[in-house]
Amino acid sequence: MAEHESEHGASERAHKYTNRMIHETSPYLLQHAHNPVDWFPWGEEAFRRAREEDKPILLSIGYSACHWCHVLMHESFENEETARQMNEQFVNIKVDREERPDLDQIYMNAVQMMTRHGGWPLTVFLTPDLVPFYGGTYFPPVDQHQMPGFPRILAAVAEAYRTRPEEVRQSAWEILSELRRMSVAQESSEAVNPQILDNAYRGLARSFDPRFGGFGGAPKFPSSMNLDFLLRIYERTGDARALEMVTHSCRMMARGGMYDQLDGGFHRYSTDARWLVPHFEKMLYDNALLTRLYLHTYQATGEHFFRQIAEETLAYVRREMLDESGAFYSTQDADSEGVEGKFFVWDREEVETLLGPEDARLFCAYYDVTEGGNFEERNILHVERDAAEVARAENVTVERLTEALNRGRGRLFNERETRVKPGRDEKVITAWNGLMLEAFAEASAVLEREDYREVAERNAEFILDTVFKDGLLLHVYKDGRAKHVGFLDDYAFVVSGLVTLYETTGRVRWLEAAVSLTDKMVEEFWDEEGGGLFYNGRSGEKLIVRNKDYFDNATPSGNSVAAEALLRLSVLTGNEGYRRKAVNVLRLVRDAVERYPSAFGYALGAIDFHLSTPKEIVVVGEAEQARPLLREVWGRYLPNKVVVHSSIDDRDAARLVPLLQDRTAQGGRATAYVCQNYTCLQPVNTPEELAAQLEGNAGRAA
Numbered sequence: 001m002a003e004h005e006s007e008h009g010a011s012e013r014a015h016k017y018t019n020r021m022i023h024e025t026s027p028y029l030l031q032h033a034h035n036p037v038d039w040f041p042w043g044e045e046a047f048r049r050a051r052e053e054d055k056p057i058l059l060s061i062g063y064s065a066c067h068w069c070h071v072l073m074h075e076s077f078e079n080e081e082t083a084r085q086m087n088e089q090f091v092n093i094k095v096d097r098e099e100r101p102d103l104d105q106i107y108m109n110a111v112q113m114m115t116r117h118g119g120w121p122l123t124v125f126l127t128p129d130l131v132p133f134y135g136g137t138y139f140p141p142v143d144q145h146q147m148p149g150f151p152r153i154l155a156a157v158a159e160a161y162r163t164r165p166e167e168v169r170q171s172a173w174e175i176l177s178e179l180r181r182m183s184v185a186q187e188s189s190e191a192v193n194p195q196i197l198d199n200a201y202r203g204l205a206r207s208f209d210p211r212f213g214g215f216g217g218a219p220k221f222p223s224s225m226n227l228d229f230l231l232r233i234y235e236r237t238g239d240a241r242a243l244e245m246v247t248h249s250c251r252m253m254a255r256g257g258m259y260d261q262l263d264g265g266f267h268r269y270s271t272d273a274r275w276l277v278p279h280f281e282k283m284l285y286d287n288a289l290l291t292r293l294y295l296h297t298y299q300a301t302g303e304h305f306f307r308q309i310a311e312e313t314l315a316y317v318r319r320e321m322l323d324e325s326g327a328f329y330s331t332q333d334a335d336s337e338g339v340e341g342k343f344f345v346w347d348r349e350e351v352e353t354l355l356g357p358e359d360a361r362l363f364c365a366y367y368d369v370t371e372g373g374n375f376e377e378r379n380i381l382h383v384e385r386d387a388a389e390v391a392r393a394e395n396v397t398v399e400r401l402t403e404a405l406n407r408g409r410g411r412l413f414n415e416r417e418t419r420v421k422p423g424r425d426e427k428v429i430t431a432w433n434g435l436m437l438e439a440f441a442e443a444s445a446v447l448e449r450e451d452y453r454e455v456a457e458r459n460a461e462f463i464l465d466t467v468f469k470d471g472l473l474l475h476v477y478k479d480g481r482a483k484h485v486g487f488l489d490d491y492a493f494v495v496s497g498l499v500t501l502y503e504t505t506g507r508v509r510w511l512e513a514a515v516s517l518t519d520k521m522v523e524e525f526w527d528e529e530g531g532g533l534f535y536n537g538r539s540g541e542k543l544i545v546r547n548k549d550y551f552d553n554a555t556p557s558g559n560s561v562a563a564e565a566l567l568r569l570s571v572l573t574g575n576e577g578y579r580r581k582a583v584n585v586l587r588l589v590r591d592a593v594e595r596y597p598s599a600f601g602y603a604l605g606a607i608d609f610h611l612s613t614p615k616e617i618v619v620v621g622e623a624e625q626a627r628p629l630l631r632e633v634w635g636r637y638l639p640n641k642v643v644v645h646s647s648i649d650d651r652d653a654a655r656l657v658p659l660l661q662d663r664t665a666q667g668g669r670a671t672a673y674v675c676q677n678y679t680c681l682q683p684v685n686t687p688e689e690l691a692a693q694l695e696g697n698a699g700r701a702a
Contacts, residue, residue: 025478026096027425028064036083039094042103050091050128056161056168057130058090061097061104061122064425065281065331067340068138069121075141077149082141085151089158091124097122098330099476102487102536105547108120109182110175111135116388125157130544131172134160138318147163179544179545184677185532186475188590192583194611196590200597200604201233201242207598212274213249213523215598219279221269222253225552225601226287231296232608232639245298250297253290254309257380260344261367262413263319264312264364266290268334276382277375278424280341281333284321285555287313288435289307295439295446300638304680307447317436318455323428324467324670326458327477328436333423343422345378346412354411355404362401363408367391430486431555433459433495440501445504445634448627456501463494471520472539485540488533488549488558491521500573504634506623506645508653511572515656518569521562522581531584533559551604556602559585564606571614571642574658586610605639612640613677615694619645620663636694 020040021033032039040046041101042059049059060077062069086092097104104122107462110132112118115136124135134157139150148156155206161168201435207215214220227246234242256275258267264288267278282628291313298306321329336343348369363369367381374380385393391401437459444452466482467474473486474493498514501507524537527548532639535547535558549557570579586607592608593600615638619629626645633643646653646660654660665671669685674693681693 005095025481025483026064026099026427026476027361027423028062028096028098029094030068031070032077032094035073035077036080036087037077037092037094038087039092042093042095042100046091047092047128047130054128055089055091055092056133056157057126057128058086058092059095059103059107059122059124059126059132060092061095061100061107061124062120063282063331064096064423065127065333066120067279067281067334068119070338071337072121072138072150076139079141082151082154085154088579089154091128098427099484100427101489102540102543102547105535106543106545107132107135107547108178109179109547111137113175113178123153125161127168127172131176133168133172135176156231160168172339176544179547183547184530185548185588185592186551187270187531187584187587190440192586192590192607192610193618197233197236197604197608197611199594200600201239203597204230204642205241205245208245210248213245213252214273214275215610216273218273219269219271219457220275221554222266222286222290223249223598224286224293225556225605226598227601228293228296229601229604229608231293231300231637232605234300235637235639236608238610240568246293246297247301247306250294250306250309254294254305255383257375257382259309260316261381261383262409262416262509263316263349264309264314265316265320266313273336277380278341280344282316282320282332283554284317284328284330284429284432285319285435287321288439289555291317291439292442295443296637299446299635300666304625304690310443311447314440314452316326321436322455323426326455326462327428327466328433328459330425330427330429330432332421336420336422341375341380343416343419345375345380347373347378350415351379351408351412354415355408359404359408362390362394362396362404366401375430419642427476428467430463430473430475430477430632431489431493431558433463434490434495434497435555437463437494437497438478441497441501441504445630448631448634453505456497457505457507460498460501460510460513472521472524485537487537487540487557488521488525488535488562491517491525492533492561492565495521496561499565499568500544502572503643503645506647506653508650508656511653511663514565514569515573518566518578525558526581528565531585532588533562536561550592550603551599552602553599559589560600560602560606563603564609567606567609568614568642571616572644572657572659582606583610609640616675617641617643617694618659618663618673618675619670620647620660620665620673621648625670628687629670629690632694633672638694665669 017034021029024480095103107124108118119137121138122273124132139153140147142149212376215223227249230242230246253275258270258275258278265282268283269279270282271277291310294306294310334340343362348371351369355363368384369379387398387401391398435457440452440456467477473490474482475484475486475490495514495517498510502511525533532548535549550559551557552560563582566578566582589603619626644657644659666683671685672681672690673683674681684690
């Protein structure tokens with residue numbers, strides 16, 4: 001009880017204060033609105049104060065689903081003595097990394113240079129002209145575990161700035177020079193060739209975990225882009241081992257605690273090597289990328305399990321992350337009631353009370369629920385054994401076990417809904433919406449789900465109506481306000497999503513929007529001197545460096561996605577300029593891809609597309625008539641293709657898509673045309689004939 005009163009007292013004291021964060025829309029920034037720290041948002045008011053008072057800037061970057069960001073806030077930013085020290089010696093700026101990924105990228109690079117590691121919360125000390133000279137991540141409130149306490153860091157940095165200004169300036173200049181050097185990439189003198197793909201496959205295979213799937217040990221990230229690349233290797237070479245690495249990883253991830261066994265959807269990553277204990281936050285982008293991986297694995301194998309995981313994940317997104325406007329929210333926190341994972345874990349006694357002894361016995365056997373628990377004396381639901389094995393061990397039929405599991409999941413889900421839910425960051429990030437738009441669009445065709453198409457089209461309408469202003473995309477939307485000029489990721493991810501939406505719906509307006517945004521992307525971000533695309537556009541804020549990002553990290557890089565989208569659009573529209581720019585990007589990353597293939601999963605997919613001879617598939621005919629032919633196209637794994645579906649007389653589409661010229665529905669029946677490598681096969685009307693052409697087994701040039 002005393003502890004509860006103490007926490008309540010701390011909360012009351014914290015709310016004595018209100019700072020500038022109260023005027024922000026970001027949930028993360030609003031969490032700091034009642035700190036005693038005199039926080040500024042990133043902007044000229046703070047910069048002017050630092051210059052006028054000749055104070056260093058303390059820049060603190062985090063995000064709302066970040067557990068250690070919350071810890072740092074409670075330990076240090078709510079501490080009145082620490083806040084006094086910060087306010088007296090620094091100008092304090094708080095930034096949400098999801099709102100300003102450009103700032104996060106620059107200052108994270110600086111801290112990684114200084115300390116050889118990075119992460120969030122990110123704590124960086126800048127000169128008044130915004131150049132970093134010292135930094136780190138989380139600092140404890142007092143010295144511990146060989147880490148200096150935050151007050152000691154504050155005192156040392158302030159002292160150095162005051163008494164050794166030349167040293168600070170020299171350090172800042174060296175860091176700035178290195179940051180500028182990092183953003184320069186040279187075109188490789190070597191050709192982009194299939195050997196790159198083979199070498200990358202071998203590199204990934206070496207780090208594959210044959211027992212639990214995935215790559216490396218703990219912590220283990222889902223690596224969806226690298227697994228997607230392995231599927232492409234399987235499609236290109238027929239190497240069964242590549243497919244086995246994907247299917248094994250996908251099964252183990254979906255059976256582990258990293259997957260929400262009750263509600264669907266994936267947590268951020270696993271803290272262990274076996275996918276059991278996740279970091280419990282759920283990110284929109286992870287679930288978009290993983291949905292597409294499971295869709296592709298379903299296409300490649302026909303196994304219903306992979307379809308089921310994709311559908312459950314999309315059901316979770318619709319239930320928890322979809323705004324009534326058609327936009328997708330960003331994240332769900334790891335914490336509820338201040339405790340990480342509390343919402344998601346179970347006591348065996350709870351399960352027995354909810355399900356009754358017989359169903360509970362079967363449920364606990366399947367989901368490995370024990371008295372001792374597997375996470376802080378409670379249980380994360382996960383699957384250790386197949387249903388048939390559990391049924392045998394429990395002396396019941398698989399049907400009886402399945403009935404108990406279905407009932408149990410429903411009851412536990414309903415009970416869980418009465419708990420205090422983790423916080424949800426309801427800001428809308430344009431780039432991440434582009435990723436989820438693409439996932440729903442592709443799922444609508446692969447799984448023949450009209451409801452998914454409706455979700456995808458509503459999201460596209462939202463993006464084009466709400467976060468597209470004065471000819472520019474904006475990066476973030478919250479509480480009726482769209483702000484921050486869009487970054488490369490926003491354009492590239494939305495363009496890719498719109499291209500897929502066009503391919504899956506046949507509605508030319510989505511292709512027109514994709515082309516228009518692509519042209520704006522090139523105008524805003526293309527580097528005419530060095531090639532490639534900058535992260536910040538010409539219309540954006542001028543920062544200390546103009547960065548280019550090529551690495552595929554938690555999300556793919558804008559350059560990788562732009563390269564693949566430009567290649568696809570080049571095939572669809574015949575625009576050779578798009579293809580040249582895409583190849584330039586791939587040549588810029590070629591040498592780095594060879595050295596670090598695991599950091600370029602999406603880029604490797606773009607290289608595979610570039611090196612292939614993509615199938616150009618045109619289906620002409622009204623929707624109902626064309627459905628059997630489109631089912632044949634989308635029901636198989638064909639990563640290197642473009643798909644055009646047009647009604648019988650669509651002159652607007654034919655003007656934009658040369659592939660449609662002179663394409664008619666022959667004999668009044670829906671007709672498919674397959675072309676590849678400048679050669680077209682005979683038009684066909686039946687799914688069987690089309691299947692033979694797509695498999696390369698039949699047809700002659702026409």
